[in-house]
Amino acid sequence: MSKQGDVDRDWATWDAYHDVWRRLDRALDHAVQQGAGISTPEFEILIGLHRQVDHRLRVRDVAAGIGWEKSRVSHQVTRMVSRGLVERTDCPTDGRGSWVVMTPDGRRAVLAGIRAHTAALEQLFWRPVAGDADTLRSVSARLQSALGPADILD
Numbered sequence: 457m458s459k460q461g462d463v464d465r466d467w468a469t470w471d472a473y474h475d476v477w478r479r480l481d482r483a484l485d486h487a488v489q490q491g492a493g494i495s496t497p498e499f500e501i502l503i504g505l506h507r508q509v510d511h512r513l514r515v516r517d518v519a520a521g522i523g524w525e526k527s528r529v530s531h532q533v534t535r536m537v538s539r540g541l542v543e544r545t546d547c548p549t550d551g552r553g554s555w556v557v558m559t560p561d562g563r564r565a566v567l568a569g570i571r572a573h574t575a576a577l578e579q580l581f582w583r584p585v586a587g588d589a590d591t592l593r594s595v596s597a598r599l600q601s602a603l604g605p606a607d608i609l610d
Contacts, residue, residue, distance in 0.1 A: 484576050491572020494565045497532050498541060499573070502558060502566035505542070511558040514547065518556055541565055 485496045494502070504521045505511050513521070519529040533556050536542045541562035547553040558566070585592055 480580060483580055484573060487572045487576035488569045491575075492565050492569035494541070494569055498536055498539075499566065499569045501529070501532060501536065501556070502541065502562055502569065505556065505558040505562070506566045506570075511563070512545075512555045514553055515556060516553070536562070 488494060488496060488499050492499070500522045501518055504518055505513055515526055515529055515533065518524075518533070519526045522529070524532075533542060533544065537544060539561075540559055542556050542558055545555045545557055547555055582589075
């Protein structure tokens with residue numbers, strides 16, 4: 457194959473991957489919004505809180521967990537407080553820090569979001585991937601290795 461043919465094939469491969477990744481991401485966002493009435497940023501924050509035994513995290517830990525700046529998390533949390541999904545509480549050991557705590561409404565929303573997200577993943581990802589899961593994990597591992605540690609990109 458010619459050098460131009462290799463370049464064309466490379467771009468076609470990238471375009472196919474990038475297009476499906478974006479469409480899948482949007483479809484999962486839509487599933488969570490339809491199934492739980494929450495946005496993807498809300499879902500990401502609630503998932504982080506859900507995974508904690510006491511359903512609370514420091515703002516800095518929320519930011520680290522989802523790869524956002526603390527100020528962006530703080531603004532998102534303010535919107536979520538107004539919706540009753542979380543509340544802020546003071547951190548007694550750090551006068552400048554605060555806890556983000558999931559409320560009962562937040563717990564209901566994240567559980568509905570998990571159900572919607574899981575159903576969409578089953579239909580849109582797991583079924584089509586089926587027997588190629590090992591290959592996908594292998595390719596993903598090589599991409600992760602090429603990217604290096606996550607904090608390098610932050």
